[in-house]
Amino acid sequence: MSEVGVVFGGSRGIGRAVSQLLAARGHRVAVISRNLDAAEAAAARLAGGQHMALCCDVSKPEEVQKAFQHIHTTYGNVRYLVNAAGINRDRLLLRMRLEDMVSVLHTNLLGTMLTCRAAVKSMLHRQGGAIVNIGSVVGQKGNSGQCVYSSTKAGLEGFTRSLAKEVASRNIRVNLVAPGFVRTDMMAGLDEEALVRGVPLGRFGEPDEVAQAVLFLLEAPYVTGQVLPVDGGLRLAM
Template identity: 50%
Template sequence: MRLRSKFETIKLSRHLGLMADVANEEEVIKVVNAAEQWFGPVNVVVNAAGINQDSLLVRTKTSEMLRLLNTNLLGTMITTKTVLRSMLHQKEGCIINIGSVVGQHGNSGQCVYGASKAGLMGFTKSLAKEVGSRGIRANLIVPGFIETEMTAYLTKKQKEVFGSVPLRRPGQPIDVAYLVEFIIKHEFITGQVTLAI
């Protein structure tokens, strides 16, 4: 599926799977160029790459800190910078960053992860002001506990603690996808932080 001008959804018979380290600018540029050759100019990007490594700050190696920050924060910035060239030329675009409730509320053993996700808020709000006059929107979705491969390692007790949300169940990836779709379709939403708890 590709989203066209005015973000109309259309079905495509072609699909393309590409991989890149989002913290490596050369790799990101190659992937974006390949995607544009296949589908045309990029007008929507969802920055959802993320990693975590729970550890008390005093036990966290600097190399581990850099790995988290490079993927979760710098990777989003690099990917956004790369697609912005095309969006600025088109005078339209939608950038959606995926954060975490840990970036707003914190969590023991997740200082670096929380910092990387909190940084996305300042980045997204500043970007929305920077590119809004050119028809480009930037928003942040902040999920709570979502059942994914990243959370599969948690014990049942930890899942109960992290999963203590008003709906009394953990979220599913599709719940976040619905928010992404909503933001893409509503063209007056920008600079917003949307909680998904």
Template identity: 60%
Template sequence: MNKVCAIFGGSRGIGKAVAQLMAQKGYRLAIIARNLDVAKAAAGELGGNHLALSCDVSKEHDVQNTFEEMEKHLGQINFLVNAAGVNRDSLLVRTKTEDMISQLHTNLLGSMLTCKAALRTMIQQQRGSIVNVGSIVGLKGNSGQSVYSASKGGLVGFSRALAKEVARKKIRVNVVAPVLEVEPMASQMLGKCSITELHPQPESH
């Protein structure tokens, strides 16, 4: 099986740490960020023949074009990691509507769109793995992060439901809820994980 992984939000934080780990394991990667120069820099740090692309995950045509480019240069995508996200801390009564929309569209809708695009080929292959990066606040909530918590909580429910939809197609869907907020610490933690730990087996249904 080809070892090809698309990492949205792979230029920084947890996404970058996952990219470093998977590059070490021999995966060919597509590093996707909003800013192409940032994506290129992150891909360049990995060495090897990796692809850098820009994409606004909240826009379906951007997502579709990105998957077309990935499949053109790398072949079929076996693994998808959704680590792209935005957070604008604010009490709800002070939160602008456009900031609510931005967080929900990037953190939740964006992952839905990338999963939908990836599943087209994964279902044909009858295999694949998807990991959505959530947050502990999506499970517990946090004052000043009501909208962000909602977006990440929604991601948990979405991931669980999608896992049930595609389990018979031998496709795994998981969501991780990191606790760590300091990026270097997160990088160290993920650097010690194995691919199995990042892609655990789904619960039986």
């Protein structure tokens, strides 16, 4: 049965891989990015032809509301939401500009809260749904130079569990995937050869490998409020 899936950050990396899996399952996908051209290009490459591309800055409530209004008008109520939109401004805390701190907090944490709130309102009308937020292993273990970024990812864990409790009685499930080192644009420029020495599986992950875990949580009917690490065993070595 075709359902409606909304993927924020769906034009690249993990979000694009999730969009591809949902489309391959026969679902209608709304690919959402701050860059409309990138969203349109990603949506055009999806299997099937009933997909849409939207431009939205998740840190702005009015843009999130507008996006969901358009999705509801075009597709109806949402079944799946994946929050893969995120930014990093890595720097030691004492050297980080206030505006960069606010930008990371608003995009990674507040933005997810805003999209979840809008999605839950839609899911209540269809009496069920599933949300997967994308966290990070640094949200669990921390990392020097990533105080703000890791705070947003740790915050997503508390938010995910709390929201899962709030909406479970309405048959809405909320989970989080915590990737480790995954070969995406965000990891570009890092010393992969040095970093993989700390990964028990001995390599970076691929976006589609994380997407498989996301799809599992979207479809698993008796799993909610959980954090699923997809890190090649990185946490074992941290």
